[in-house]
Amino acid sequence: MARAATTSDVFNAIAEPQRRAILVLLRAGERPVTELAQELGMPQPGASKHLRVLREVGLVRDRKAGRQRLYGLDARGLRPVHEWTGGFEQFWTESFDRLDAYVQDLKQRRDEEQR
């Protein structure tokens, strides 16, 4: 089945570095495609494709402005990602890591001794 379509969910959409870069740029405000492509140093078609993916997962919205099409950020979709990762916050706390490493170490030694 290969990988699920990137357009299916936000996690997949932001797995692409260039797309994350686009989102960061859009934090500063709306931008036309060409400008984004230029700032990212990629050909315009490439930028359009990434923008399409972002649009399909709802992270970006577009608005026609004459000959241009301005893309704007709609970061609401990032909230679930933030919350999901936040569910692991207690596991990366420094104190916890140290304690955990210590426990792991003990287990390892114990197992090696028993072996």
Add this chain to the structure above:
Amino acid sequence: MARAATTSDVFNAIAEPQRRAILVLLRAGERPVTELAQELGMPQPGASKHLRVLREVGLVRDRKAGRQRLYGLDARGLRPVHEWTGGFEQFWTESFDRLDAYVQDLKQRRDEEQR
């Protein structure tokens, strides 16, 4: 160039639903592969493959326990993701969304009138 390897970074590793499920399960503590495979309703080879990816990006560590291999969570790698998405927090605040929607609406009307 196709997509970058999933083993290259955490964003890519957690783009896979099954892998996210594995991480969630591991929050409860270490688990052997078979058990994970069973709980996820997937064949053992599949679980092993996902675990490998998670291990390569450092989200999981393994420890030999006799005949078994216990996988444990190392969520530190999720922190960057949490922080990156956190950088957009102001953009999904409800009040902001309303204001933004309002502004967008104004612009839209203005453009339509000018057209």
Add this chain to the structure above:
DNA sequence: GAAGCATATACCCATATGGGCATGTGTTGG
């Protein structure tokens, strides 16, 4: 050291990219 259990790998496939390039489409201006 043979048999068995727990995992990891090797393959084989269908599919979804992401990139580069050419081209279609819609809008603006003269």
Add this chain to the structure above:
DNA sequence: CCAACACATGCCCATATGGGTATATGCTTC
């Protein structure tokens, strides 16, 4: 109405999956 400009799409390709199945590896235990 035509040329120019800003984008979106269509194609073609090399590659990286994720899944399923068969098989190699590692330890244990008898």
